[in-house]
Amino acid sequence: MNDPNHLPGSTRRADLTDLAAGIERTNELLTRVLAEVATTPSTHAIFVDAGYAYAAAGRLVAGTEDRRAFALDAEGLIEAFIDKARTIFPDSRLLRVYWYDGARRRIHTTEQQSIAELPDVKVRLGNLNANNQQKGVDSLIRTDLESLARHRAISDAVLIGGDEDLVSAVEAAQGYGARVHLWGIEAVGGRNQAEPLLWEVDSQRTFDLEFCRPYVTRRSSYEPFGEAPERPGPAPSRDDVRFVGAQVAAQWLGSRGRASLAELLPGHPYLPGTVDQELLVEAEALLGLSLRGHADLRRALRDGFWDHLSTQY
DSSP states (O other): OOOGGGSOHHHHHHHHHHHHHHHHHHHHHHHHHHHHHHHSOEEEEEEEEHHHHHHHHIIIIISOOOGGGEEEOHHHHHHHHHHHHHHHSTTEEEEEEEEEEEEGGGOOOHHHHHHHTSTTEEEEEEEEOTTSOEESHHHHHHHHHHHHHHTTOOSEEEEEOOOGGGHHHHHHHHHTTOEEEEEEEOOSSSOSSOHHHHHHSSEEEEEOHHHHGGGEEEOTTSOOOSOOOOOSSSOOOHHHHHHHHHHHHHHHHHHHOHHHHHHHGGGTTOOOHHHHHHHHHHHHHHHTSOOTTOHHHHHHHHHHHHHHHHTTO
16 A cells, blocks of 8 residues: 555645535535524414413403304404514515414314415314314324424414313424514413423514503394494495405594605515504594404405505605
């Protein structure tokens, strides 16, 4: 075997040159990889256990977990979650919202169909047993969380739920490098999220009565709950509500100016929670009825609001 120390000088110089060239190529590759990582935006997704959201919000606002006793404005609540995530993860883009619920034979209800039609929302259905208990939802959450984390599709996962069975989903996502943030709804006289789940996640956040109240409305068979009174007779048409949305937009723009418009545009088609609530209150005053149980009309209201703003830029 040749001793490198006794090789001719030209050969040693050639070997060193090759080695230096190899190191240089490696450095260039690492530089490109690091540059790509630095410019790749982080991505988050929101995973909502609808059974938990209904039960916790209903208990907090309406005093009951019985879905028959109250209406949940799922669209408004989803948009509020999206808006909150946007403020917490300002440099991250939303992949989508996953909405997990139960249904007989996994056939969408009318309400679930309307939720599925929302932009950036994916409805995933487990089954309902004879006692109206969800079955299979936790496994759906685990499958989606683990798959998205494994494929590096998300860097952060917002989990809205409370079942201890979700611990394995959190562990699976974290095992692939994703951070999991547990969001919950304030419980009355205790906790509505399992302690092992609270211990496992990377961060926690709880929403209070003030946050949840706009999205829960007692049904007419129960005592009034301080919501805007319903106007007798048929509900207005979508076109009527859309026109009111444009009216409110004109007032809003007139009082705030075009600088405020520039702040809204990056979030299209979503509105910040404060603006959305102001739009709802003003529209209800003009219409003389509550829109909190009419997801389709609220969507028309926002469409009208954006329609007017789009003519201003």
